[in-house]
Amino acid sequence: MLIEACPQERTLTVTITCFIRYEIDPFKRDAFEEYARNWGQAIPRAGVDLIGYFAPHEGSATTAYGVYNVDSLADYEAYRARLAASPEGRANYEFAKRERFILKEDRMFLKRASAPHAEWVRP
Numbered sequence: 064m065l066i067e068a069c070p071q072e073r074t075l076t077v078t079i080t081c082f083i084r085y086e087i088d089p090f091k092r093d094a095f096e097e098y099a100r101n102w103g104q105a106i107p108r109a110g111v112d113l114i115g116y117f118a119p120h121e122g123s124a125t126t127a128y129g130v131y132n133v134d135s136l137a138d139y140e141a142y143r144a145r146l147a148a149s150p151e152g153r154a155n156y157e158f159a160k161r162e163r164f165i166l167k168e169d170r171m172f173l174k175r176a177s178a179p180h181a182e183w184v185r186p
Contacts, residue, residue, distance in 0.1 A: 078133070079135065079139070080130060
């Protein structure tokens with residue numbers, strides 16, 4: 064990680080990004096999108112930086128993603144407990160269980176390796 068020389072002490076926070084890969088029933092994409100919108104409300108309220116949920120558009124009709132940032136794996140565990148205890152979280156878990164649109168779910172935790180980025184230049 065590139066850090067400028069500076070007489071002031073700097074505190075760096077390494078954020079971990081959770082990528083959830085879903086295999087969904089292609090005939091229940093609308094149900095997945097409802098599930099994603101529900102998490103769009105519940106996850107930030109549970110204290111996590113939600114980047115977003117992504118449903119199939121072109122190409123694969125069965126692959127979807129959820130992406131959010133957490134400060135640490137310990138924070139992730141605390142967030143999961145808060146989400147499971149919340150009425151919104153419980154309702155969305157039950158919705159997914161009842162409608163059975165998620166066929167497979169995999170999580171991985173990554174850290175950004177490309178920062179700092181150059182300024183974005185639009186063509």
